Structures are given as structure tokens and as C-alpha cells.
Amino acid sequence: MKAVAAVPRSIADYQGRSVEELFARTVEAKRALGNNVMVLGHNYQRDEVIEHADFRGDSLLLAKLAAQHADRPNIVFCGVHFMAETADILSRSSQTVILPDMAAGCSMADMAAIEQVDECWDQLGRILPVEETVLPAVYVNSAAVLKAFCGEHGGITCTSSNARAVMEWAWARREKILFFPDEHLGRNTANKMGLPRERMIVWDPYLPNGGNSADAIRKARLILWKGHCSVHQMFQPAHVDYFRKKHPDIKVIVHPECHEDVVNKADLVGSTEFIIRTVSAAPAGTAWAVGTELNLVNRLKKEQTDKHVHFLSSTVCQCATMFRIDAPHLCWAMENLADGHVVNHIVVPEDDKAWAKVALDRMMAIS
Numbered sequence: 255m256k257a258v259a260a261v262p263r264s265i266a267d268y269q270g271r272s273v274e275e276l277f278a279r280t281v282e283a284k285r286a287l288g289n290n291v292m293v294l295g296h297n298y299q300r301d302e303v304i305e306h307a308d309f310r311g312d313s314l315l316l317a318k319l320a321a322q323h324a325d326r327p328n329i330v331f332c333g334v335h336f337m338a339e340t341a342d343i344l345s346r347s348s349q350t351v352i353l354p355d356m357a358a359g360c361s362m363a364d365m366a367a368i369e370q371v372d373e374c375w376d377q378l379g380r381i382l383p384v385e386e387t388v389l390p391a392v393y394v395n396s397a398a399v400l401k402a403f404c405g406e407h408g409g410i411t412c413t414s415s416n417a418r419a420v421m422e423w424a425w426a427r428r429e430k431i432l433f434f435p436d437e438h439l440g441r442n443t444a445n446k447m448g449l450p451r452e453r454m455i456v457w458d459p460y461l462p463n464g465g466n467s468a469d470a471i472r473k474a475r476l477i478l479w480k481g482h483c484s485v486h487q488m489f490q491p492a493h494v495d496y497f498r499k500k501h502p503d504i505k506v507i508v509h510p511e512c513h514e515d516v517v518n519k520a521d522l523v524g525s526t527e528f529i530i531r532t533v534s535a536a537p538a539g540t541a542w543a544v545g546t547e548l549n550l551v552n553r554l555k556k557e558q559t560d561k562h563v564h565f566l567s568s569t570v571c572q573c574a575t576m577f578r579i580d581a582p583h584l585c586w587a588m589e590n591l592a593d594g595h596v597v598n599h600i601v602v603p604e605d606d607k608a609w610a611k612v613a614l615d616r617m618m619a620i621s
């Protein structure tokens with residue numbers, strides 16, 4: 255790396271530059287950094303960002319890749335905040351994780367604050383022996399402090415691809431699961447496992463006892479946090495009906511963060527990696543209506559030219575927070591790094607990191 259420049263560059267100097275200029279400058283910064291950097295790009299990122307990624311994938315795959323490449327001291331994570339935190343938890347202490355725009359958060363992750371989860375745990379504890387009967391399971395789309403909560407209370411993390419295995423693991427240990435922050439992934443998974451509806455309740459963190467009677471809490475086997483992904487909630491059952499009518503042979507494939515009414519009408523349900531794998535392996539000439547984030551679907555369309563790939567909604571369902579990582583922010587982070595400045599360093603406090611890793615390790619041991 256070059257000698258450290260006196261002052262970090264300002265993001266303001268990057269706004270309004272042409273995509274071509276930013277592309278060339280990012281390529282040059284990456285070349286100058288060589289093996290000192292690894293750029294990771296989430297599947298939902300826009301093309302102008304993903305084209306610089308050494309690896310692309312879902313959040314957990316990228317975090318694991320960060321950990322596997324201990325020889326790369328700097329990881330520029332093109333995703334959202336909780337993903338960069340997971341990379342920091344799983345990577346070595348000698349590695350630095352950078353998020354090009356700190357405003358790239360996740361509306362779903364923000365729907366469960368640690369104070370609300372602590373309060374929920376206390377309220378459950380007034381009704382049940384909570385530590386013995388309830389196992390907290392948190393979707394990886396959550397803040398590190400919530401993963402730490404799970405680690406500390408005998409709980410676990412899950413992804414959209416291993417939610418079922420995680421629920422089986424959890425129910426083998428305790429009678430009930432507190433599943434957060436995504437109500438829909440929890441419900442869709444439990445539906446597939448045959449859990450009767452009357453054994454699932456929804457916990458609204460803004461209501462006493464989550465809006466439930468003590469009796470309903472005692473009877474429940476699954477307590478679903480009232481949270482959702484604003485992107486996947488845009489898909490409606492009517493969208494599925496529309497495509498089935500227009501293309502009778504079409505296959506509908508959706509993400510399990512969608513509402514159960516959409517999931518129940520789909521042919522296939524699975525994680526982003528499952529969607530990419532399935533559509534890519536499908537025979538030429540087949541038609542697909544895909545219910546997940548728009549950038550991913552557009553890329554599938556571009557790459558799978560021998561198939562007919564459609565976006566399942568008539569409205570734009572793009573992850574607005576993911577979209578904050580753009581060519582100016584990536585170029586800014588990379589050029590500063592090449593100058594010797596780390597901007598937007600993601601650091602999970604050591605205590606949270608240790609407990610969050612416990613919850614992540616439990617999950618990785620079963621998947």
C-alpha cells in the first residue's frame with residue numbers, strides 16, 4: 255500500500271461522477287491493493303457494485319468466505335450492516351471489515367431492538383420458567399447484539415435455508431421457540447413442519463405480553479416476532495394468479511420471507527442461493543416467475559438467456575437500504591483504503607462477538 259495520505263477523501267467528491275470514471279478508479283484502487291483486499295457482494299447488490307466483487311452470494315456464505323480468506327486483511331462488504339457485522343464476528347481479529355455506506359441497514363433487522371427482546375424475555379419469564387422452556391432463535395438478518403442474546407440464552411441463529419433444521423434442533427431441546435425478527439420465515443417453516451396454527455402466536459413488541467393472553471403463551475410452541483421484510487411483503491397472491499393465467503406452464507419460485515398466502519401458491523420456496531441454483535439448472539425454454547429482490551431477478555434474466563425469467567410483482571421491489579451501496583461509495587471506500595485510510599470500519603464489541611459466535615457456531619454445527 256501507498257504511504258498514508260494525511261486526510262481521508264470525502265464522499266462528497268465522488269457524488270455526481272460518471273459511472274465509467276468510478277468504475278475505472280475502483281478497478282485501479284483494487285489493483286493497487288492487490289491481496290490486501292477482498293470485495294464481497296451480496297446477491298441483491300446493483301450491477302455497478304457487484305462487478306467489482308471477488309465473490310457474490312448470500313450473507314452467510316459471504317461471511318464464511320471472509321473467514322476462510324484470512325490472508326486478506328481488508329474485507330469490503332457490499333451488503334447491509336448486519337451482514338458486515340457477521341463477517342466481523344466470523345473473521346479473524348487481524349481482518350478489518352468495511353461497509354461502504356453506514357446507512358445501508360435493514361428494515362427487518364431494525365424491527366427487533368435488544369431492549370424489546372429483553373423486555374419480551376422478562377414478560378415471558380413472569381408466565382413461564384423461560385430459560386427452561388423457551389429457546390430463542392434469531393434469523394441471521396439481525397443485529398449482532400441479538401445473535402449474542404441467543405448465544406447467551408442457549409439459543410441459535412438460522413438462515414432461510416436451514417430454518418427447518420434449526421427449528422427441529424430447538425424443539426428437541428425446549429418446548430417453545432421464540433423466533434425473531436421475521437414472522438414470515440418462522441411461520442412458513444412451521445407450516446411445512448405441520449405445526450397447527452393454534453400453537454403459533456405472534457408477539458407484537460408494542461403490546462403487553464406481545465398482545466397475547468397468558469394462556470395462549472402457555473399453549474404456544476412457536477412465538478413469532480412481529481417483523482417482516484418490506485421487500486418480500488410486496489409480493490401478493492394476485493401476482494401468482496396473474497402469471498399462472500398468462501403463462502400456464504410457468505413455475506413460481508419465491509423466498510420464504512414472503513407472506514404465507516404467496517408461499518402457499520408457489521411451486522418452489524427457498525433462499526436466494528436456492529433460487530439462483532434452481533433457475534440456472536432448469537431446462538432451456540422454461541418460464542419462471544421469481545419472487546425476490548429485483549436486482550437479483552434482473553441479473554438472473556440477463557444471465558439465463560435461454561429461459562424466460564419474470565419478476566413476480568408489477569411494482570418495483572428493490573431493497574432500498576442495500577441500494578445505498580453504490581459506485582461512489584464503493585470507490586470512496588476503496589481509494590481511501592489504497593491511501594491507507596479505513597473508512598466505515600465495522601466493529602462488533604468483544605462481548606457481543608463472543609456470544610454471537612456461540613449462536614452462529616451452534617447453527618453451523620447442524621447445517
Ligand code: SF4
Pocket residue numbers: 298334359360361362363395483484485486547573574575576
Ligand atoms: S431484502 Fe429485506 S431482509 Fe434483506 S436486507 Fe433488504 S430489507 Fe433486510
